[in-house]
Amino acid sequence: MEANFSEMRNELQSRDALWRRIQLECQQLHTELLNIREYKDMQEAKIKHQSSCVQLTEQLENKNAASLLLAQSQERQREELNKIRNCVYREEQSHRSEQERMKTEISDLTEELHQKEITIATIMENAGLLERQLKMELEIKDKLLAKQQLTDFRYKVIKSENTQLKEMV
Numbered sequence: 001m002e003a004n005f006s007e008m009r010n011e012l013q014s015r016d017a018l019w020r021r022i023q024l025e026c027q028q029l030h031t032e033l034l035n036i037r038e039y040k041d042m043q044e045a046k047i048k049h050q051s052s053c054v055q056l057t058e059q060l061e062n063k064n065a066a067s068l069l070l071a072q073s074q075e076r077q078r079e080e081l082n083k084i085r086n087c088v089y090r091e092e093q094s095h096r097s098e099q100e101r102m103k104t105e106i107s108d109l110t111e112e113l114h115q116k117e118i119t120i121a122t123i124m125e126n127a128g129l130l131e132r133q134l135k136m137e138l139e140i141k142d143k144l145l146a147k148q149q150l151t152d153f154r155y156k157v158i159k160s161e162n163t164q165l166k167e168m169v
Contacts, residue, residue: 004091005088005091005092005095008084008087008088008091009088011084012081012084012085012088015077015080015081015084016081018077019074019077019078019081022070022073022074022077023074025070026067026070026071026074029063029066029067029070030067032063033060033063033064033067036059036060036063037060040057040060
């Protein structure tokens with residue numbers, strides 16, 4: 001996209017330079033035209049020959065025709081230059097809006113990532129708490145199991161003693 005902008009800018013600069021050259025040539029032609037008119041007036045005063053007047057008039061008409069052609073060409077170039085400027089402007093606007101959209105999207109994704117990081121941190125903290133609770137519960141159950149086993153063992157011992165006493169009695 002940057003290459004297209006650069007290419008369009010180069011084209012604009014090239015056309016601007018051409019347009020300036022055409023303007024300069026037009027000015028030179030107008031100056032030359034004025035000079036020719038002055039020359040023609042001087043020649044008419046000095047020389048009464050109609051052939052030289054006709055020749056100067058033809059030259060003047062040719063210069064006028066060339067000047068008109070240059071002016072028309074200059075106008076076409078100006079119109080084309082304006083079209084290119086408009087195209088570059090639209091492309092730049094499109095590029096800017098795309099950049100803004102991408103900035104907004106990146107900002108949204110960054111915010112979403114931040115929220116997910118907070119959620120993960122909360123889950124990890126809760127997991128740590130649950131793990132500690134489970135360890136404590138396991139320790140309590142292990143102690144209760146040990147007491148239960150000890151009580152079962154004592155019960156069996158007493159039962160066995162009872163059975164022996166009954167047999168003795």
